Every structure is written in structure tokens, then in C-alpha cells.
Amino acid sequence: MISKTLKLTLLFLLMALMLSFKVQANLTIRITQGSDQTTPVAIVPFSWKGEGALPEDVARIVSDNLQRTGLFEAIPRENLVSLPSSSADVIYRDWRLLQADYLLVGSIDRADNGEDLVINYELFDVLAEERLLGERVTSSSRELRSRAHFISDRVYQELTGQRGIFSTRLAYVTAEPREGEGSYQYRLHVADADGQRSRTVLTSREPILSPDWSPDGTKLAYVSFERGRPAIYIQEVATGSRYQLTNYRGLNGAPAWSPDGKQLALTLSRDGNPEIYIYRLEERRLIRVTHHYSIDTEPSWSPDGKKLIFTSSRSGGPQIYQVNLESGNIGRLSFEGNYNARARYSPDGNEVFMVHRESGGGLFSIAALNMETGRLRTLTTSPLDESPSVAPNGSMVIYALMRGDQGVLGVVSTDGRIKYELPAERSDVREPAWSPFLN
Amino acid sequence: MDLMKYSKPFALAAVLALVAGCGGSGGTQPADETEDEVTAEEVQTSDGAETSAAGEESGANAEAMGEDAMDAMRPEVMTIYFDFDKSNIRSEFYDVLNGHAAYLQANPDAQVVLEGHADERGTREYNMALGERRGNSVQRYLSLQGVSADQMEVVSYGEERPVVRAADTAEEHAKNRRVEFVY
Structure with missing residues (x-):
């Protein structure tokens, strides 16, 4: 249970964020499900x-x-004394x-050069009466927010043993209705x-x-219809420079980088039917992976780069399959439910997160499938959840959902206990992609 | 001689203008003074500008008539619908497709884009593939009726362009699962 004071704090925070939204068009945060097993800090x-x-x-x-x-x-x-x-x-x-x-304490002072800032922070274990962290970080005032995320990562790693994801980024798509037209920006x-x-x-x-x-977090691959037909582009995030990777007749979709960054599955x-291919960037060579008259799409690489999972309708409806890229063997992974699609591996490869609909059920949820036991855990319960993307430390999954008639982004912890949403004003938000670690 | 005659379209147009003028003055409609004046002026001045204007008018008329004729042949129904996660053509739409097939065969210069769409449920890339399969089903059907492959192109928009945004009911979803004929 979230305490009343915390709720008030969150409400205030939300209002503050909404005010700042008007200037920056950022996403706001709305916590929809808290946890009752929290460590007080x-x-x-x-x-x-x-x-x-x-x-x-x-x-x-x-x-x-x-x-x-x-x-x-x-x-x-x-309440601080x-x-x-x-x-x-x-x-x-x-x-x-x-x-x-x-306990976390810190001070910020002007650096000797009179421009930069010096942050000193310390983390204490109150019960053990022990200092866990003590660090000095310099920052320009423009980078202060990045430094705050860095400190968050350090504290999180110290307390959980797991890398923090506060310095990572999100890519996502918004669709905003154009005034007086039936079209979108x-x-x-x-x-x-x-x-x-x-x-x-x-x-x-x-x-x-x-x-x-x-x-490496420097580029984005995406599908754009800007020339009236779907094509895959690769764009450098920092510079905005980009090129068109594919423009074949028909579908050009679902690009997925290999873990070594040298190949894209797409x-x-x-060849007449949606199939999975691998594009080798250095050789500019295309290798066909699947050969089936049904739909094969939405490929995703295993963390070791040796396998792909993908969505196929070869059994009738969409289900998740895995292909071993060395042997070419294909096996079905999902059996529960009548719609399983767009799966993504967890960073350790033990689970896949996917869009799942129960047999006879109407909800499209985000679910986790354990690769060893075959057991399925449903993480979300709104009707139209899609596009799961896993944080690089495996702790959270970001996905797209409909809140009323507005598309918003949702985040759920991989244990299903925590949920929050990231809505934007006026626009539909969709297609989230969590970056890898950037530092 | 014949070539000479047609290479001077303004001559023909002048004749047409004259006929129009005659019609105007001797028509069954009650004569309107201003209209009479304009007609008289047109007939009197037979310079290039006036005649070409008249010529354009008659040309425009011919085009409009031509379009009417084409419309009569092109089926009025430009969208057919599909079942959830299906791309097979429902028998109720055979007539519509046959109509488009007949039109495309009668007009070999006509081009059609078959836009495949899906409802908003399920994943975007799977729906992209599903939209293409719907387009391909229509293309295959039209090919079997004898329509040339050069006249058709399939483009899938998946669930990106719903007719009913944020659809909720079964009826609303059904309206989004479609192939549109875009000439």
C-alpha cells in the first residue's frame, strides 16, 4: 500500500510534471499499482x-x-528530522x-572554474551504521539531470546488486491528429x-x-511510410543522419538488431509472402531464414545471437516459434492462448515477453513465458496491450496500451508487482523501445 | 485536307460557339436579357481567345461525359471486409470483386492500389502482414478473373489507418478489417 503522504507527493509530482509538459512535451508518470514490500530510504x-x-x-x-x-x-x-x-x-x-x-545525503558546490558543479554524495546503511558509498561527481549545470540519473544507478546497484536503468533512454512514436484533416502527424x-x-x-x-x-545505443532502425510504402531506415540518434536500408516490393518491417550489431533480422x-530474413550490414547480404506460406514476422534475437524467436501463423493463429540459426531447426514455444505474438527475450534469455490472449478471452495482455518450464505469467490486464520491450537489466517491461481512447505507454515490473504509465498530452503514444545500457 | 481542318481546332470551336449561340437565342427557356447579350458578343467576336475559351468548354464537357461513362462501369463499393485474423474473401463480396475485375479489364490503363488494413487488436507488425495477405487475396482473385498484374499493387497499412479510431465494439473492429480499392 502506498501511504497517504506518498500519494499526495505523487499527485504533486504529477501536477508539477504536467506543468512542465507544456514546455517540453515530455511524458508524465502516473503510478497505477504500487508495492507493499518496499525498503524505506x-x-x-x-x-x-x-x-x-x-x-x-x-x-x-x-x-x-x-x-x-x-x-x-x-x-x-x-518527515525528515x-x-x-x-x-x-x-x-x-x-x-x-x-x-x-x-540514508542518502549530498552537497552541490560550484567548481573551482566557477562554472561547473561538484556533487558529493554518500549512502549509509542505517542499521549497520556503515557508509556504503561516497563519491564526488562533477557536472555542468546542463548535465545535472544526467548526473542525478547516474547517482540513482550507483545507489540502486549498491542496494540491489543489479545495474540501474536510470541513465537509459526510451524511443517511442506519437501520433497527433492534424487540425481539420483526418490525418496524423x-x-x-x-x-x-x-x-x-x-x-x-x-x-x-x-x-x-x-x-x-x-x-551500442547509437542508432535506431525503424519502419517509415514516408514515401507511401513501408521502408526500413537506420538513423544515428546523436546526429540525425540516416539512410534507407531496405525498400523491397511489399512489406519491409520489424527490424531487430543482432546482439553484435552487425546484422538485422527483418x-x-x-518473395511473395511475409518471411524472416537476416541482413548482414557489412556484406550488404540478405539471408532468408523462414520458408512457409503462413505469416512469419516480428523476429527477435536470443542474447547469445544464435537463435531467433518470431511470430508465425503456421498453426492457424499467431504463435511464437524459435529458429536455431546454426541448424535451421524450428520449434514452437507458445501453446497456451489463441494469440501469442511479438516476443522479446529477457536479457538473461530465461524468459520471453510477448502479447498474449487467452483462449476464449478477449484481452490482449503482456505475458512472460518461461523458456525452461513453459509456464506463462500474465503481467497486464488492460484490453489492448502490445509492443513489449524489456529494460536492459531485465527488471521492467515497457509496452503500449489504450487508456480510454488514448494510447499511452505502460511500464510493468517483470514480477508484475509494479505498474506505472507514461501518457502524453493530445498525442497517442505507442511503439516503445527501451535502449540498452548507455554508460 | 482533313489534317489541316483538325489542326485548327478554333475553327471547329467557332462553329460550336455559333451553334451554342443559336441555341441560346432560339431555345425554349425564357430569354434572359444579359444572357442574350453575352451570347451575341461571343458570336460577334471571333478572335482566338474567345474561340479557344469555347473550345475548352466543349472539351470539358466531353471529359465530364467520359467520366460519367466510366463511373457507371466502376463498382460503387470500394471496400470489402474480412473476419478477424483471416484473409480469405467472404462470398458476399464476390460480386464487388467481379465488378472491379470487369472494370479493370475494360480499362487496361486503369491502375488500382489494393490497400490492406487490420483492426487495432493484436500486434502492429503481425497486422501489417495480415493487411498484406488481405490485399494479396484480392489481387489473386482479380488475377484469376483476368486482370493484368501491371494494373494492381498491394500496400498494407496494417492497423495504422483505422476507419474507426479506438474501436471498441465488434462492429467497429469489423469496419477496420478491410481492403480498399484506390484508383
Whole structure:
């Protein structure tokens, strides 16, 4: 259960984000399902004695980041008994009384060059009375938000043993109705993992879909209808420079980078029917993978790059299949439900996340299929969930859903306990793609 | 001689204008003073500008008539519908397809884009493939009726261009599962 104060804090945060939205067109965050097994953490506002206000509240960003994982609950600021900024001021007993398991404090000062900022932060285990982390980070004031995400990653890794995903990014597509016309303005965006600092990287009056990050996080492959027919493009995120990879007759879709970044799996119907192909970028060579008169599409690479999973209707309706790229052997993976499609591996390869509909059921949910046991776990329950994309540490899955008649992005923890949504004003948001680790 | 005559279209147009003028003044409709004046002027001035204007008018008329004739042949129904996750053609639409086949065969210069669409349920790339299969089903049917492959192109939009956005009911979803004939 989320406490009342926390709810109020979240509401305030939401309102603040909505206000900032008008300027930046970012995604806002709406927590829809909290967790009752959270570790309480006290995150003290970082001290700042310089002139004027800092552009970002670093402690607030860290606090929001940790809270969104569903593993931590930040103790509300108004309940903090004191505001230490370094270990010299920390009295463990006070924080034990507040029932904080961990304590994060920090200070921000002007660097000697008079422009940059120096952040000193420390993390404490309150019960063990032990300092876990103590680091000094320099930042320009423009990069302060990135540094806050970096500190979040460090704290998260220290407390969970798992890499944080706060410095990762999201790619997604928005469709905004054009005034007075029955058409849409499509935009491909890149934003921080918390939906902030959104940036448009492509605008088109024709559909854009299926963005996929290169494993080094520098490029996006996507499908664009900008020339009236679907074609696959590859675009550098930083510079915006891009080229058209494929423009075959018929379908050009579902691009998926191989783990080594040298190949793309994709769907083409140039031979008369939707089939999976592999495009080798260096050799510019196309290799056909599937040969079946049914639909074969939505390929995704296993983390070791030796297998592909894909959607096929060879059994009648869409189901998930796996092809071993060395032997060419194809096996069916999904048996439960009458619609299983667009599967994506977890980073450890133990599970696949996919769109699933129960036999006789009407809901299209996101589900996880265990590759060893074959057991299926349903993670979401809204009617039209699609496009699951797994965070690089395997802790969260981002997907697209309909909230009323608006498309929004949803995030669910892979254990199904935590859910939050990332809606945008006026636009439908869809086709999320979680970046790999970027640092 | 014949060539000479037709290479001067304004001569023919002048004749037409004259006929029009005669019709105007001696028609069954009640004479309108201003209309009479305009007609008289047209007949009197027989310079290039006026005649070419008249010529354009008659040309436009001919074109409009031609289009009427084509419309009569082209089926009025431009969309057929499909069952969920299916691309086979429902028998109720054979007549529509036969009509388009007859039209395309009678007009070898006519080109049609068969736009395949899916409803918003399920995944986008699977629906892209499904939309193409629907388009291909129609293309195959029309080919069997003798329509040339050069006249047809299939483009799938998957679920990206629904007729009913954020469809909810079965009826609304059904309207989105379609192939549109775009000439």
C-alpha cells in the first residue's frame, strides 16, 4: 500500500510534471499499482549554497527514480528530522527512529572554474551504521539531470546488486491528429527513461513504427511510410543522419538488431509472402531464414545471437516459434492462448515477453513465458496491450496500451508487482523501445 | 485536307460557339436579357481567345461525359471486409470483386492500389502482414478473373489507418478489417 503522504507527493509530482509538459512535451508518470514490500530510504535534499536556484533537484530525481522501481519507498521530505549533507552530520539513531533502512545525503558546490558543479554524495546503511558509498561527481549545470540519473544507478546497484536503468533512454512514436484533416502527424521521439527530456528525431505525415535500438545505443532502425510504402531506415540518434536500408516490393518491417550489431533480422514479403530474413550490414547480404506460406514476422534475437524467436501463423493463429540459426531447426514455444505474438527475450534469455490472449478471452495482455518450464505469467490486464520491450537489466517491461481512447505507454515490473504509465498530452503514444545500457 | 481542318481546332470551336449561340437565342427557356447579350458578343467576336475559351468548354464537357461513362462501369463499393485474423474473401463480396475485375479489364490503363488494413487488436507488425495477405487475396482473385498484374499493387497499412479510431465494439473492429480499392 502506498501511504497517504506518498500519494499526495505523487499527485504533486504529477501536477508539477504536467506543468512542465507544456514546455517540453515530455511524458508524465502516473503510478497505477504500487508495492507493499518496499525498503524505506531517506533521501535528504542535497545542500546548495551557491547563488540562485539549481536547474534540477538532484535528490528529488534520485528519489523518484528509486521509488519507480517499486523496491524502495522514499520517506517524505516533511518527515525528515534533520538535513545532513555529509557523514559528519549524520546521527544514525535519528534515522533508525524514522525507520529508514538507508540514508542518502549530498552537497552541490560550484567548481573551482566557477562554472561547473561538484556533487558529493554518500549512502549509509542505517542499521549497520556503515557508509556504503561516497563519491564526488562533477557536472555542468546542463548535465545535472544526467548526473542525478547516474547517482540513482550507483545507489540502486549498491542496494540491489543489479545495474540501474536510470541513465537509459526510451524511443517511442506519437501520433497527433492534424487540425481539420483526418490525418496524423507522426513523430519518433527519444527521451530519458523517466519520460523527461523528450526530443523528436523524425517527423512524418505517414506512419512510423517498430523502432529498435542498436546494441551500442547509437542508432535506431525503424519502419517509415514516408514515401507511401513501408521502408526500413537506420538513423544515428546523436546526429540525425540516416539512410534507407531496405525498400523491397511489399512489406519491409520489424527490424531487430543482432546482439553484435552487425546484422538485422527483418520481415520482407519480396518473395511473395511475409518471411524472416537476416541482413548482414557489412556484406550488404540478405539471408532468408523462414520458408512457409503462413505469416512469419516480428523476429527477435536470443542474447547469445544464435537463435531467433518470431511470430508465425503456421498453426492457424499467431504463435511464437524459435529458429536455431546454426541448424535451421524450428520449434514452437507458445501453446497456451489463441494469440501469442511479438516476443522479446529477457536479457538473461530465461524468459520471453510477448502479447498474449487467452483462449476464449478477449484481452490482449503482456505475458512472460518461461523458456525452461513453459509456464506463462500474465503481467497486464488492460484490453489492448502490445509492443513489449524489456529494460536492459531485465527488471521492467515497457509496452503500449489504450487508456480510454488514448494510447499511452505502460511500464510493468517483470514480477508484475509494479505498474506505472507514461501518457502524453493530445498525442497517442505507442511503439516503445527501451535502449540498452548507455554508460 | 482533313489534317489541316483538325489542326485548327478554333475553327471547329467557332462553329460550336455559333451553334451554342443559336441555341441560346432560339431555345425554349425564357430569354434572359444579359444572357442574350453575352451570347451575341461571343458570336460577334471571333478572335482566338474567345474561340479557344469555347473550345475548352466543349472539351470539358466531353471529359465530364467520359467520366460519367466510366463511373457507371466502376463498382460503387470500394471496400470489402474480412473476419478477424483471416484473409480469405467472404462470398458476399464476390460480386464487388467481379465488378472491379470487369472494370479493370475494360480499362487496361486503369491502375488500382489494393490497400490492406487490420483492426487495432493484436500486434502492429503481425497486422501489417495480415493487411498484406488481405490485399494479396484480392489481387489473386482479380488475377484469376483476368486482370493484368501491371494494373494492381498491394500496400498494407496494417492497423495504422483505422476507419474507426479506438474501436471498441465488434462492429467497429469489423469496419477496420478491410481492403480498399484506390484508383
